[in-house]
Amino acid sequence: QVQLQQSGPGLLKPSQTLSLTCAISGDSVSSNSVVWGWIRQSPSRGLEWLGRTYYRSKWYNDYAESVKSRISINSDTFKNQFSLQLNSVTPEDTAVYYCARYGSVWSFDYWGQGTLVTVSS
Amino acid sequence: DIVMTQTPLSSPVTLGQPASISCRSSQSLVHSDGNTYLSWLQQRPGQPPRLLIYKISNRFSGVPDRFSGSGAGTDFTLKISRVEAEDVGVYYCMQATQLPLSFGGGTKVEIK
Numbered sequence: 346q347v348q349l350q351q352s353g354p355g356l357l358k359p360s361q362t363l364s365l366t367c368a369i370s371g372d373s374v375s376s377n378s379v380v381w382g383w384i385r386q387s388p389s390r391g392l393e394w395l396g397r398t399y400y401r402s403k404w405y406n407d408y409a410e411s412v413k414s415r416i417s418i419n420s421d422t423f424k425n426q427f428s429l430q431l432n433s434v435t436p437e438d439t440a441v442y443y444c445a446r447y448g449s450v451w452s453f454d455y456w457g458q459g460t461l462v463t464v465s466s
Numbered sequence: 467d468i469v470m471t472q473t474p475l476s477s478p479v480t481l482g483q484p485a486s487i488s489c490r491s492s493q494s495l496v497h498s499d500g501n502t503y504l505s506w507l508q509q510r511p512g513q514p515p516r517l518l519i520y521k522i523s524n525r526f527s528g529v530p531d532r533f534s535g536s537g538a539g540t541d542f543t544l545k546i547s548r549v550e551a552e553d554v555g556v557y558y559c560m561q562a563t564q565l566p567l568s569f570g571g572g573t574k575v576e577i578k
Contacts, residue, residue: 382567392515392558392569409566443514451521451562452505456514 347371349444349457357464363431367444367457374420374427375400380447383418383429386459387440397447398427434464468492468561472570478578485546487573489559494539496563503562506535506544509572510555518557519544551577 353365367381374381382397396408398418408416417430431438444457469492479485487506495502506519517526519535522542532547546553554577559570 391571392560394567394569407565445514447562450517450524450526451501451503452517452526452560453507453515454517454520454526456516459514 347446347455349446349455351442351444351457351460353460353462355461355463357434357462358466359435359464360433361464363429363434363438363442363462363464365429365442365444365460365462366426367428368424368426369446370425372446373422374425375422377401378449381418381420381427382445382447382453383442384445384453385438385440385442389437390440393440395429395431434462436464438462439464467566468495468564468568470559470561470568470570472557472559472573474573475571476574476576478576479546479549480578481551482548485549485553485575487544487557487559487575489537489542489544489570491540491542491561495542495561496539502538504535504537504542505560505562506533507558507560508553508555509558510552513555515558546575549575549577 348370350368380397380399383395386392396418398406415432420427441459441461443459445453446455448454471490473488507515509515518529523535534545556572556574
């Protein structure tokens, strides 16, 4: 059974960096048959895909244009986890952030529990 | 980018009665490999989304058979044959045919 456990701070000030980690159990971050992603949800923007990372002999990343200049998704094979960094946050980045696995069923089949991140001065 | 539009926004349903949700994409979701990567997810209050249906009509593991998906091209439908109390929540369609992945705005299913 795949489980994703998120961790990271929930309160940030404007201009700070959002850092969240998603620890994986029951699968490998370097599996060559799945993709790992970050999605956020807010009342104003709904569900918004932020980006993904995956391993196919080497690491690949794709990011949403809306955050491309500020985002980084990295993997740690030793700890079997992947992380999200979003720089220079503003109140518009306030949302619940989810990590998720895009699996062999070609959709997000497993999700983390979600982390509410609030950006406020 | 592909825009996903769901109707209705809200669907009050009597227990045991059917419910239907529509999802329309701004362009065809048929991938160059011939597959259509349209999924349906359910989100109960306070929970992360949960996968119900993938590739238009395939039920994910453990999903009751009262849930069914259909459609093609740009028009898709999720049906619940007989709504149960545990089906209350918001339902989203999602496309993974083209980056960026995108979601519909959601349809809230509630009991009358």
